[in-house]
Amino acid sequence: MNWNMIGHSWAVNLLHRHITQDTLRHAYLFTGPMGVGRRTLALRFIQALNCPSPLEGGVPCRACHTCQRIQRMEHPDLLVIQSEEDSLSLKVDQVRTLLHKLSLSAYEAPYKVALLLNFEEATPGAANALLKTLEEPPSQVILILTAESSDILLETIVSRCEEVRLRPIPFETVREGLEHQWAIPHERATLLAHISGGRLGYALNLHEDPKAFAQRETLLDDLLRLLSANRVERFAYAEEIAKDTDAFQNLLQVWVSFWRDVMLQSAESSTSLTNLDRQNEIKTIAKKVKLSSAKEMITRLDKMQYLLNHYANTRLTAEVLMLDLPHLK
DSSP, rough: OOOOOOOOHHHHHHHHHHHHTOOOOSSSEEEEESSOOOOOOOHHHHHHOOOOOOOOOOOOOOHHHHHHHHHHHHOTTTEOOOTTTOOBBBBBBHHHHHHHHHHHHOSSOOOEEETTTTTTOOOOOOOOOOOHHSSSOOEEEEEEESSGGGHHHHHHHHTHHHHEEEEOOHHHHHHHHHHHHHHHHHHHHHHHHHHHHHHHHHHHHHHHHHHHHHHHHHHHHHHHHHTTTTTHHHHHHHHHHTTEEEEEEEHHHHHHHHHHHEEEEETTTOOSSSSSHHHHHHHHHHHHHHHHHHHHHHHHHHHHHHHHTTTOOOHHHHHHHHHHHHHOO
C-alpha cells in the first residue's frame, strides 16, 4: 500500500495509520526540497480522507469523481491557497478569506481540508492570521501546509503542526518510476533521475517542459562562462539575476549541484554525479580547483539560498555571489 506514490513509503504508512487508527492531527506540515513530492503526498492524503469508495480503510480508489476532483484541486471541500502569479508572497487577505470559508460546513466530504502551498512565501501577517485556527480549528477541518523547510517558518506555526519531512528518494527508484509509469526511455530516465537529485517532481518537470530543461542548460553555461569573466561582466550578470528571486533560487540550486559534482570528482568519490551530461566540464574544473574550494562554494551557495528565503537584499546577494566565484582561465 503506497497510494500509488513513488517513494516516501514511510510517510504514506504514517498518514495511513492516522486515518485507520483515528489519530488524525488537525494540522500537518509537509516539508522537503522543491519537486520532492510534497503536494502529491498531500493530495493522496486528502483523497484517502474523503474517498467515498475506498479500496480498503485509508486507501483511496483514485478513480471516483471525488478523487478525480481532489487530484485536480477542484473539489468544493478542498481549499487551496498559494502566492498569486503576480506576487511573490502569500498575503494576509488570502488567509482571512480561507478562514471564513473553513468556518462553513463541508458541502459533501467528511473533511474540509485547507491546503496552503509553499507557506514559506506567507507574509508575517498571513502567518500570524493562521495561528488561532491552528490552535483551535473548526470540527472536521484539517490544515495541510507545505514548505521547503520548517526552519524558515515561524516557530509558533511549526509547533502547532505534525511535521512530515520528505527526503529525496533513491536514484534507482526515480529512474524506475520514470521508465515504468511514464514510459520514458532508459537513457533519458537515467539522466533525469541523476539531475533531479532524488526529486521525482523535478525530474518530470524537466521531461515535460523543454523550456525548464533548456533553462538548466543555460544556467550551467552561464556558470562556466562566468568563471573566466571579469568583474564588470559578473556584476552585469548579478544585476540581471537579481530581478527575479524565484529564478535566482533556481540558479543557486543548479549551481550547487554542479559544485557538488566538482567536489565528488576532486575527492575521486565513487558516488554518481548529478550532472551526467556535464562530465567533461566537471572533470576540467575539478583539475583547476582544490577540494576545499569546491566545498566552500557549496557552503556559500547554501547560505545564499537561506538568505534569500529570509528576504535578504537580492541585488547584494547576487553581487556577493559573483565575487565568491573563483576566477579560472
